[in-house]
Amino acid sequence: MPTPDPRPKAADLLVWYDRHRRVLPWRALPGETPDPYRVWLSEVMLQQTTIAAVKPYFARFLERFPTLQALALAPEETVMSTWAGLGYYSRARNLHACAKAVAAAGGFPDDAKGLRRLPGIGAYTAGAIAAIAFDRQEAAVDGNVERVVTRLFAIETPLPAARPAIRALTQDLVPADRPGDFAQAVMDLGATICTVKRPACALCPWMAPCQARALGLQETFPRKVKKVPGVLRRGAAFVAIRGGDEAVLLRTRPAEGLLGAMAEPPTSEWTADYDPARALLDAPLDARWRRLPGIVHHGFTHFPLDLTVFLARVGLGTVAPEGMRFTPRRDLAEEPLPGVMKKVLAHAFDPKPEAPKAPRGRPKKPPAAAPLLDEPEPPEPEPAPRLRPVPKPLPRVIAATEPDDETSEAPPAHNAAPRKRSVAKRPASRKR
DNA sequence: AAAACGTGGCT
DNA sequence: TAGCCAAGTTT
Secondary structure (H helix, E strand, O other), X not given: OOOOOOOOOHHHHHHHHHHHOOOOOOOOOOOOOOOHHXXXXXXXXXXXXXHHHHHHHHHHHHHHOOOXXXXXXXXXXXXXXXXXXXXXXXXXXXXXXXXXXXHHHOOOOOOHHHXXXXXXXXXXXXXXXXXXXXOOOOOOOOHHHHHHHHHHXXXXXXXXXXXXXXXXXXXXXXXXXXXXXXXXXXXXXXXXXXXXXXXXXXXXXXXXXXXXXXXXXXXXXXXXXXXXXXXXXXXXXXXXXXXXXXXXXXXXXXXXXXXXXXXXXXEOOOEOOOOHHHHHHHOOOOOOOEEOOOOEEEEOOOOEEEEEEEEEEEXXXXXXXXXXXXXXXXXXXXXXXXXXXXXXXXXXXXXXXXXXXXXXXXXXXXXXXXXXXXXXXXXXXXXXXXXXXXXXXXXXXXXXXXXXXXXXXXXXXXXXXXXXOOEOOOOOOOOO
């Protein structure tokens, strides 16, 4: 009785890969030699990040930093601002540090062990670069591979406890021949066939040896412990706009931690019990602060955040407080502003009303989102700066139930990153 | 070793 | 809609 060998064969996957491999900007075509710089750059960008999100950033980085040396020599802030919007900013800091180290060493280490020592390169990335760029027989275990392998072997242990076992099983599958293609093949398989929902088992080169498929349980793997959602935190953001060039008061966050080394308008502390009514005690400078209607909502990996935005127009002579700066609106693109802070600025320049209790009358289309941090194309005439004598009254809130019309028609500033709006506003029931 | 660390897209 | 997930790493 011929019992089918349950062991997946690398060769079967490679045959599939040769026909169905995806074409990606950082991937060498058959016959081409992979460029370690591109492989490394793409792998770091792809950590916890989708291909669609990475593509434009990858292109922009190669444009600005064509070589590893160029990246190593670039100012930190340029690297951070080019990365702004991609998320997980420690990656950008480590990327820069890694570039300097590798440039100084004269090139990348050509094995996983050496790569693993570099900043921002963990087990997955070291294996991926070693296999793809240096033809080493190493496994590259990412989320795709975890899914494929837990299904192949019907691993009941939930993630993350199953990781060591998954890694060992994967390493055993890596062929001596074409290990780089194998690594990319498993990921392609996971991304296009062995998907989270409704895997296309009928098209899978590894259907026969797949134990989960044999049980009809393929969609139930990998098992995982469900994570607890974080507690909502609240805070206030203070957007001070100086007359004339409409410069915005900004500061740089501490080098480490949440949004480390990124820029932001000053904000209060973010805590579960923050009271926006007392926010002015946290204002960065004395001015006529107005509390804008609406709330900026943002979701971090480990907690959701609600920010109340305060706006003030200050006089030309206003001096930025210690450690802060006024950045002209047209220069905002050079600032490493993370997504959440772009939302805050967008809200300050174009406030959205707080979501009323869903009036079921069909909601009117949201007003064409005033481009805020966008292309600078239309070089519109400078509006006469409305100077306001630098009054130094005690901070007070100007009852603001209405949007600040003075700010709503400000010129768009350039910004490289994709824009998004998730300011509290009625979720216009958009049915297609 | 558990928790921190962004953002956008899809269901 | 609210959660889940994406070519993970660091402390």
